Amino acid sequence: MNKPAITLSKKICMLGTFSVGKTSLVRRFVHGLFDDRYLSTIGVQIYEKQLPSIPGRRAENLKLICWDLANIEKLTPAIKNYFRGASAAIVVFDLTRPATFDVKDIHLDAFKQVNPLAGLVFAGNKIDLLPDVSSPPSELADLAGSHSAPLLFTSAKSGAGVAEMFAALGQLLLR
Amino acid sequence: MPGRYLKQILKAHRTAYAVFDESLQSLDYDFRNSVFFSEKELGRNFSLWECFPLLAGYEDVVREILQGKLRQYLLEKINHCDDAGKLTYHTILLTAVQDKDYGATRLFCLVSDVTRETALEQSLRQKDYEVRVLRADLLSNGQFLHDSLLGESQPVAKVREFVKKVSQYQATVLLQGESGTGKSLVAKLIHRASPLSSAPFVEINCAAIPDTLMESELFGYEKGAFTNALSSKKGLIEEADKGSLFLDEIGELPLSLQAKLLTFLETQRFRRLGSTIERKANVRLLVASNKELAAAVEQKEFRQDLFFRLNVVTAVLPPLRELGEDILLLAGHFVELLAIDLKKQVTGLTPSLAQKLLSYDWPGNVRELRNALERAVIFCEGKLLDIDDLSLSSIRPVAESGLGNVQIPEDGLAFDDVERAFLEEALNKAGGNQTRAARYLDLSLDTFRYRLKKFKVRPGHPPNKK
Numbered sequence: 001m002n003k004p005a006i007t008l009s010k011k012i013c014m015l016g017t018f019s020v021g022k023t024s025l026v027r028r029f030v031h032g033l034f035d036d037r038y039l040s041t042i043g044v045q046i047y048e049k050q051l052p053s054i055p056g057r058r059a060e061n062l063k064l065i066c067w068d069l070a071n072i073e074k075l076t077p078a079i080k081n082y083f084r085g086a087s088a089a090i091v092v093f094d095l096t097r098p099a100t101f102d103v104k105d106i107h108l109d110a111f112k113q114v115n116p117l118a119g120l121v122f123a124g125n126k127i128d129l130l131p132d133v134s135s136p137p138s139e140l141a142d143l144a145g146s147h148s149a150p151l152l153f154t155s156a157k158s159g160a161g162v163a164e165m166f167a168a169l170g171q172l173l174l175r
Numbered sequence: 176m177p178g179r180y181l182k183q184i185l186k187a188h189r190t191a192y193a194v195f196d197e198s199l200q201s202l203d204y205d206f207r208n209s210v211f212f213s214e215k216e217l218g219r220n221f222s223l224w225e226c227f228p229l230l231a232g233y234e235d236v237v238r239e240i241l242q243g244k245l246r247q248y249l250l251e252k253i254n255h256c257d258d259a260g261k262l263t264y265h266t267i268l269l270t271a272v273q274d275k276d277y278g279a280t281r282l283f284c285l286v287s288d289v290t291r292e293t294a295l296e297q298s299l300r301q302k303d304y305e306v307r308v309l310r311a312d313l314l315s316n317g318q319f320l321h322d323s324l325l326g327e328s329q330p331v332a333k334v335r336e337f338v339k340k341v342s343q344y345q346a347t348v349l350l351q352g353e354s355g356t357g358k359s360l361v362a363k364l365i366h367r368a369s370p371l372s373s374a375p376f377v378e379i380n381c382a383a384i385p386d387t388l389m390e391s392e393l394f395g396y397e398k399g400a401f402t403n404a405l406s407s408k409k410g411l412i413e414e415a416d417k418g419s420l421f422l423d424e425i426g427e428l429p430l431s432l433q434a435k436l437l438t439f440l441e442t443q444r445f446r447r448l449g450s451t452i453e454r455k456a457n458v459r460l461l462v463a464s465n466k467e468l469a470a471a472v473e474q475k476e477f478r479q480d481l482f483f484r485l486n487v488v489t490a491v492l493p494p495l496r497e498l499g500e501d502i503l504l505l506a507g508h509f510v511e512l513l514a515i516d517l518k519k520q521v522t523g524l525t526p527s528l529a530q531k532l533l534s535y536d537w538p539g540n541v542r543e544l545r546n547a548l549e550r551a552v553i554f555c556e557g558k559l560l561d562i563d564d565l566s567l568s569s570i571r572p573v574a575e576s577g578l579g580n581v582q583i584p585e586d587g588l589a590f591d592d593v594e595r596a597f598l599e600e601a602l603n604k605a606g607g608n609q610t611r612a613a614r615y616l617d618l619s620l621d622t623f624r625y626r627l628k629k630f631k632v633r634p635g636h637p638p639n640k641k
Contacts, residue, residue: 043251043253043254044250044254081249081251085232085236
């Protein structure tokens with residue numbers, strides 16, 4: 001007799017500076033929606049999404065609890081409380097704004113300090129606005145390499161690469 | 176369990192609560208004071224994790240609280256969006272209390288609605304971010320003061336200095352210069368750098384509006400003022416009240432309206448069409464013309480009194496050919512923007528194209544440069560724009576424009592006719608602008624006018640090129 005599938009709930013954090021598309025990526029993934037209007041997040045928005053089952057895995061059902069954090073300007077105890085218990089983070093960058101590639105601004109070190117074992121996935125978002133998708137900014141690839149994180153390119157607007165990115169995250173969480 | 180008074184206090188503070196035993200099963204709860212749980216379908220008994228799925232990952236925290244190692248844990252500004260899209264903000268507090276009756280530890284979860292306090296903060300932050308995003312957009316589009324006036328050359332530095340100085344005063348500014356030299360951009364920058372920057376900037380091109388509509392556009396009209404005036408309408412002067420009004424191509428303003436504009440400038444008062452009521456508007460006027468207004472006055476095409484009133488602070492914007500290496504700076508900037516807009520891989524120019532751009536005389540100035548580059552970026556297949564990508568038919572290097580192979584017919588020619596033909600051709604090429612026409616022939620404006628008079632060429636009516 002087959003054992004019932006286990007559902008694992010894993011918390012992940014969306015990190016990135018303002019207006020890189022963190023909320024848009026989660027909304028695209030969870031609700032399949034995209035809204036051009038920019039509404040800044042304050043505090044944290046939490047989304048739940050069951051990932052498609054991964055054949056051959058012990059835990060076939062993986063539920064993501066996505067913590068979509070507001071742009072962090074100052075690292076406060078409240079922010080560290082948000083970080084706690086995360087199994088992974090998606091670090092989002094705006095490919096059209098190289099200024100967003102600075103991870104100091106998003107307190108990635110503090111996140112890793114709170115969650116030393118957490119996995120990271122880097123997302124270069126807004127790829128629909130890039131003239132040439134085949135030559136992404138090299139500094140971003142170097143940055144992802146230095147954190148041993150996979151780098152995926154996404155467009156919350158068109159949906160390109162979004163499912164792939166969350167699938168890569170799922171693999172990372174079940175590793 | 177919370178007593179009656181405590182429940183009243185929680186209600187007053189819009190706080191819902193749930194109590195859990197050490198195995199994290201519910202003992203008591205009241206969710207009526209919060210919309211946070213409004214859509215939750217929980218049975219009579221439920222676990223902490225069913226009630227708060229968002230706490231996945233906080234198992235250690237909960238254990239530490241129950242063991243007394245952690246006094247409390249606060250999660251602030253948790254967003255909650257209901258099915259109708261209404262956003263509320265909540266604070267979740269986890270803490271432990273000793274239940275003396277049972278000698279056991281209970282986990283208290285308090286959920287407070289902080290929407291009122293947080294919505295204001297969100298609204299302020301939204302505005303702040305919108306400003307930052309817009310500013311970043313402006314910078315990347317090269318529209319902001321310093322970055323807009325790209326260039327290191329002396330003429331550009333002078334224009335920058337001019338903008339900086341005049342923006343601090345209310346004086347009328349007259350901008351002159353060839354077509355495509357950026358008069359409209361400079362006007363916008365003067366407004367933006369001025370204390371009026373948050374007030375309206377209203378722009379109208381006098382050459383683009385038919386004479387018959389111009390008056391109603393500028394001064395507005397009352398219902399019934401003319402056929403189809405079904406309702407009253409503010410004019411641009413009223414729209415620009417307390418801000419700046421930019422009249423481009425002011426030289427094309429009909430003479431009849433020039434008098435009315437002058438009256439407004441003198442008194443700051445005007446009447447809408449069909450109205451007897453005098454209105455007041457406080458407007459800073461910026462005007463531009465690619466025509467030589469002084470010459471237009473001489474030709475009786477522009478009122479002298481209005482010219483004197485407008486000619487308070489004047490700048491002549493430099494043509495592109497006088498900007499030297501700045502042409503390449505501008506070209507690089509346009510290529511960068513166009514590559515993004517057109518989704519191309521182009522990153523710059525080849526040295527031979529750069530040389531070509533420097534040797535061309537750019538009669539259409541920056542506008543012509545941008546358009547030529549747009550065409551080139553569209554057709555470019557590589558990473559660098561080359562001469563072949565440019566529409567070369569229109570490119571005529573200055574160095575190659577001499578008349579090295581002039582031939583005189585066997586039966587000779589009248590030199591006066593040749594000179595007249597050159598004057599007419601120059602005027603035609605300059606669209607009637609005498610300053611530009613004189614420059615085409617390397618003559619001073621005075622000499623050019625003298626020759627026009629001598630050969631009885633009417634500058635206001637250049638013959639069409641045959």
